[in-house]
Amino acid sequence: MSLALGALVTVALLIGNGFFVATEFALVAARRPRLEQTAARGGRAAGAAIAGIDELSLTLAGAQLGITMCSLGLGLVSEPVFAATLTPPIHALGLPEGAAHAAAFVLALAFVTFLHMVVGEMAPKSWAITYPERSATVLALPFRAFVTAARPVLALLNGSTNLMLRAIGVQPAWSQEVARTPEQLRSIAEESRRLGLIEDTELTLLTTALDAPRAPLSGLVVPVAEIVSVSASATPQEIIDTAARTGRLRMMLRGSGRRAARMVHVRDAYLARARGLDTTARALSHPVPAIPVGTPVGEAVATLKAHHSHLALAVASDGGIAGMITLDDLLTTLVTVR
Incomplete structure (x- = not known):
């Protein structure tokens, strides 16, 4: 093979290797919600990228197959061409033919390896990580075409890999089943x-x-002295007056105790007054959970959601009431940088 043709083949193989490397990293790093937004606006490439993410195991197998084919091509074609081209001038320098061929082979190997690492691996990887959604949409359509054409081979490779993993007690997982700690x-x-x-x-x-979901509740507890409450026998108008005076929409019922803690919302008081109901705060109230102050914020949020409550009593380590916690404060902790 001539040097010109060998150089063209080398460039094509490097481009192919970079294509598969960039696609692999792009589909792993791309944020699916952004791709879905683009796909919803009619972006076919974004839809192809999402399809690749949905079957990530097969997608990665396709990328690895492409990378392997290009790397083997560089070894089979590029290195011999460059070595054959370098051997005569090195031999002309006075080295024996065998030594000249060995030196040319080492130089060709170093040159092709350098191009392979920089042009075929590191540069496309860095581009894909820096612009994951853009690179995923640019590369998705041609890559999906490759995966479709090579699907029987990829299915065989993927199946063989999964059998090997199961043989050593590892259960293969798809991308949507993998959770990050x-x-x-x-x-x-x-x-x-x-x-x-x-x-x-x-x-x-x-x-x-x-860190926020694992932080304890202790710094978010509203002290007992600051809890706004009404008596269980309070009328709707008394509830409304208390809300207007304190600026609180939800109020605890006094004397309900830790095990039977209840709260009333001013909205229910307004509705009862509008309907002319002769009722009390207890009849309008809802139960609230009791949560230990050492409970992590994330777990406390889950508890409040499970009880459909915006308030909870904070229970101290000795079993006494330490105060009150609100869902608003918990959610603010989860989304605010302090």
Whole structure:
């Protein structure tokens, strides 16, 4: 093969290798909600990217097959062509033919390896990680065509891999079944900052958001002295007056105790007054849960949602009432950087 043809084949193989590398990283790093928004506006490429993410195991197998084919091509075609081209001038320098061929082979191998790593691996990987949604949509359609054409081979490779994993006790998981732990996400965020992909403020935002669900309730408890309450026998008008005076929409019932804590919403009082009902705060009230002050914020939010309540009593370690917590405060903690 001539040097010109070998150079063209080398360029084509490097482009192909970069294509598969960039697609692999793009589909892993791309944020699905953004792709779905683009697809909803009629973007076919975004739809193809979503399809690739939906069968990520097969998609990664396709990328690895493409990378392997291009790498083998560089070894079979590019290195011999460059070695054959370099051998005569090195031999002309006075080296024996065998030594000249060995030196040419080493130089060709180093040159092709350098191109493979920089042009075929590192550059496309960095581009895909920096612009994951853009690169995913640019590459998705041709890559889906490749996966469709090679699907029988990919299914065989993927099936063989899954059988091997099951043989050693590992259950293969699809992308939608994989969940990241807070520790894994924190490690990803710190590595992204080290690589310069995010700023210090963004790292702080991410780590704070990851830590917030595990933070205890102790700093969010409204003291008992600040709890707005009404008597169980209060009329709708008395509830409305208390809400107007304190600015609170929800009020606890006095004397209900920890095990039977209840709250009333001023909205229900307005409705009762509009209907002319002769009722009391207890009849309009709803039960609220009791949550230990050591409970993590994320778990407390789940408890309030399960009870369909916006308030809960905070129970101290000795079993006494430490105060009250509100869903608004808990959610603010989860989404606010302090």
